[in-house]
Amino acid sequence: MSFSRDQIHNFAAGPSPLPEPVLEKAAKGLLNYDGTGIGVCELSHRGKEFKAIIEGAEANLRKLLQVPDDYAVLFSQGGGTTQFSSVFLNLLAARRLKHADETNYAPPTVDYVVTGSWSSKAYQEAVRLSIPPAPGAQPFAEPRIAATTKPAKFTTLPKADEYDFSKDAAYVYYCENETINGVEFPGPDSQSPYAFPFDRVPDGVPIVADYSSSFLSRPIPQIERHAIIYAGAQKNLGPPGVTIVIVRKDLLVDTTEAMKLGGIPAVPIQSEFKTLADNKSLYNTPPVFSIYVSALVLEYLLAERGGIAGIAEVNRAKGDALYAALDEAEAKGKLRVVVQEKDARSLMNITFVIEGEGREKEFLDGAEARGFRQLKGHRSVGGIRASLYNAVTLESVKALAEYIKAF
Amino acid sequence: MSFSRDQIHNFAAGPSPLPEPVLEKAAKGLLNYDGTGIGVCELSHRGKEFKAIIEGAEANLRKLLQVPDDYAVLFSQGGGTTQFSSVFLNLLAARRLKHADETNYAPPTVDYVVTGSWSSKAYQEAVRLSIPPAPGAQPFAEPRIAATTKPAKFTTLPKADEYDFSKDAAYVYYCENETINGVEFPGPDSQSPYAFPFDRVPDGVPIVADYSSSFLSRPIPQIERHAIIYAGAQKNLGPPGVTIVIVRKDLLVDTTEAMKLGGIPAVPIQSEFKTLADNKSLYNTPPVFSIYVSALVLEYLLAERGGIAGIAEVNRAKGDALYAALDEAEAKGKLRVVVQEKDARSLMNITFVIEGEGREKEFLDGAEARGFRQLKGHRSVGGIRASLYNAVTLESVKALAEYIKAF
Known part of the structure; x- marks a missing residue:
């Protein structure tokens, strides 16, 4: 069977849907960028055309999220998972350089707030990279869990008084x-x-x-209180392949100098934020197509979606509509919403479990027949997950809400 | 001024031109992949559609290059530059595990053949990552230059008797x-x-x-004599964002185990080849569009270009045509071919310098007017560079050759 785009409601958890006008423009650019006779993937990344694309993307991103001037915006590769390592490596180097005079340098703590699978993985990577360079030697850092909701199976968030931050950590880490x-x-x-x-x-x-899955869905609270904010593109920004890293400029440090002082792990050159920043994200060939489509999405969000305020308003309406339908169905005993605490509920990924033997399959089959796609929960937890990223329309969400109410 | 694709001859050094039929197919897939109603960048990377794409790409790559079964084919991120680090880190870990019993583990040598800018950078990265974990401590490795053409400004290659390999290096490295x-x-x-x-x-x-810039341009000599062959996509394979790494399976090692033994640098999880291999290149969200277009290119090379033999034949004809024109013009004193030794000349990147005050600008202006694009040499050396990657047609090369003869 063959479908057109307007027959389908795509609730994918990522890679996520992209706005159709953006895809139409990108399809043209793929063959011939702006009348050059050359496609966007065939242009030099150091030429004037691509320079305009990446600089435009940065300017629009700064405008949308009100990124202060003392932050660099980097277009990096390797996805959020690569940042689990890069954040640790760069911040340990920055810490080492701050304590350059200490001959008995002590490994710092690094504090993780663990509220789900992604922050768990980030913490695990800090543990791996802390392994001492020789058995019995001093580790590179002491990863700590400052708060976690693991006992609640990651279905809620910690309350303010449940955090236990160390006094002098190299950094505090959370996943938004x-x-x-x-x-x-x-x-x-x-x-x-x-x-x-x-x-x-x-x-x-x-x-x-780690803002990967809520980046650009609404304003970032207290952006200036952050040292680093990063986000893989493939939720609200563009196709996978590029990861945005917003770094306070004093943290762009020469990791080679830090390595020479000792006491920190080796930092691959590609992971060094300073190298990326010094080269305006063009240290080596960047993922040009992912950046191009991201640039188009940013333009579209500003011109057609009313900027971050307009986006946030629609996302709030989408979330409200779906949660209302789910709460109603839950009251009738038809399903169970995974996150019960309203203040902890995501507007981007909404999860629930259908009650009753064989009813989940029935729900998914019915959804499929109505053009709803990619609603299966993550393989690690099962159930249903509807992801309502920016390109999912309020109409699609209302259609899903009606289906749930009628089910 | 606006141009169509057929008015342009793109001699870019990379990102390089892509075959038009591939781009046309990709443009359609961007909006609606195979009648799913969902674009290729919006599909789950764990769904059946993308699984078929990446598995098809791997199978066709294996067929084209006759990759033996005891090698894994990985689709990684970060470009060739990331492999400068990853190769070092994984092979040092493999070496450490081989010598797991040694309590006084000695840092191995790593031998580099340095024949230009890219192998120089790879060597420099090995030097960086060898920095000991504390001042005065044992370094992680001892990088050596086994042969170099730096005295000849990298315009030729070493002869067989000019190589000085160490006896027990962790590896030997060269850039093809x-x-x-x-x-x-x-x-x-x-x-x-x-x-x-x-x-x-x-x-x-x-x-x-490092096969980045000649990958898929002709058969790989003695592929089974290699431990690792890697190549960024953006020359002969697809859009930037994906890097192919062909690794002999015995070198897919658990780097965490090696780190625990001590004496090697920390390995970011994303750099571990074993993690990528165990997860069939889907440890995290891959650069789906770059992989999709690469898959289309591989199909096209097999179906339309006569496989690797057909490609190699055309590339030979292209190189012969251009070098013949250049040698003729050089004999007339109009220009100088940078690489004089015929056996060391690249078929992919052909460089020359126009003789005479102001004549280079004249050459480039005339080229521009004829639709020849991206002919400027690399900013570090200047001059002219024509890159003749797979998607550059023999007709384009003949047109350039005619222009050179007439200039």
Whole structure:
């Protein structure tokens, strides 16, 4: 069977849907970029055309998220997973250089807030990279769990008084939205007890946030309180292949100098933020197509979607519509919403479990027949997951909500 | 001014031109992949559609290059530059595990053949990553230059008797084609003194080759004599963003185990070949579009270009046509071909310098007017560079040759 785009509602968890006008423009650019007679993937990444694309993308991103001037915006490769390592390596190097005079350099703590699969993986990578260079030697760092919701199977968030930050960590790390169960820190200016407790993090300790799955879905609260914010493109920005890293400029350090001081792990050159920044993200050939489509998406969000305020408003309406349908169905005993605490619920990934033997398959089959796609939960937890990224329309969400109510 | 594709001859050094039928198919897939109603960048990378794409790409790559079964084919991210680090890290880990019982583990040598800018950078990265974990401590490795043409400004290749390999290196490294000056090891079965001297590398020492810019342009000589062959996509395979790594399976090692033994640098999880292999290149979200277009190119090379033999034949004809025109013009004193030794000349990147004050600009302006694009030499050396990757047609090359003869 063959479908057209308008027959399909794509609720994929990522790679996620992209706006159709963007894809149409990208398809043309693929064959002939702006009348050059050359496709966008065939242009030099050092030529004036691509320079305009990447600089335009950076300017629009800064405008949308109000990124302050003392932050660099990097277009890196390797996905969020690569940042699990890069964040650790660069911040340990920055810490080492701050303590350059110490001959008995002590490994710093690194504090992780573990609220799901992604922050768990980030923490695990910090543990791996802390392995001492020789058995019995001093480790490179002491990873700690500052707060976790593992006992609650990652279906909620910690409350402010449940965080235990160390005094002088090299950094504090959290994941703003966990895609598998769908928990997300409450939005900007929230007074909720589940809001991320910026004021409990000791002064001067850099804060790192993995924003992969909520990036550009709404404003970033207290952006200036962060040291690093990163996000893989493949949710709200563009096709997979590029990862945005927003880094406070004082953290762009020469890792080779830090390595020479000793006490930190080796830093592959490609992981060094300073190298990327010094070369305006063109240290080597960048993923030009992913950057091009991201640039088109950013333009589209500003011109057609009312900027970040307009996007946030629609995302809120989408989330409200779907959760209302789910709560109604739950009250009738038809299903169970995974995240019960409203302030901890994600607007991007909404998860639920259909009650009753054989009913999940029935639900998915019915969904498939109505053109709803990619609704299966993550293979590690099962159930149903609807991801409502920016390119999912309110109409698609309303159609899904109606289906749930009628089911 | 606006141009159509058929008015343009693109001699870009990379990102390079792609076959038009492939781009047309990709443009359709971008909006609607195979009647799913979903674009290729919006499909789950774990779904059946993408699985078929990546598995088809691997099968066709194996067929084209006759990759033996005891090698894994990985689709990695970060470009060739990332492999400068990854090759070092994985092979040092493999070496450490081989010597797991040694309590006084000595850092191995790593032997580099330095014939241009890319192999120089790879060597520099080995030097960086060898920095000891504490001042005065044992370094992680001892990088050596086994042969270099730096005294000749990288315009030729070493002869067989100019190599000085160490007896028990962790590996030997070379770059098959250097794009900046355009030197390339003579092709398969060459009896030339410039052929890579596989038989001089001590038995059991792994051989690593950077094939980024000549990958898929002709058969790989002695593929089974290599431990690792890697290549960024953006020359003959597809859009930038994906890098193929062909690794002998015994070198897919658990780097965490090796790190615990001590004496090797920390290995970021994303750099571990075993992790990529165990997850069939889907450890995290892969660059789906670059892989998709690469899959289309591989299909096209097999179905429309007569496989690797057909490609190699056309590439030989293209190189012969252009070098003949250049040698003729050089004899008339109009220009100078950078690489004089015929056996060291690249078929992919052909470099020359126009003689006479102001004549280079005249040459480039005339070229521009005729639709020839991206002919400027690399910014580090200047001059002219024509790159003749697979998607550059014999007709384009003949047109350029005619222009040179008439200039």
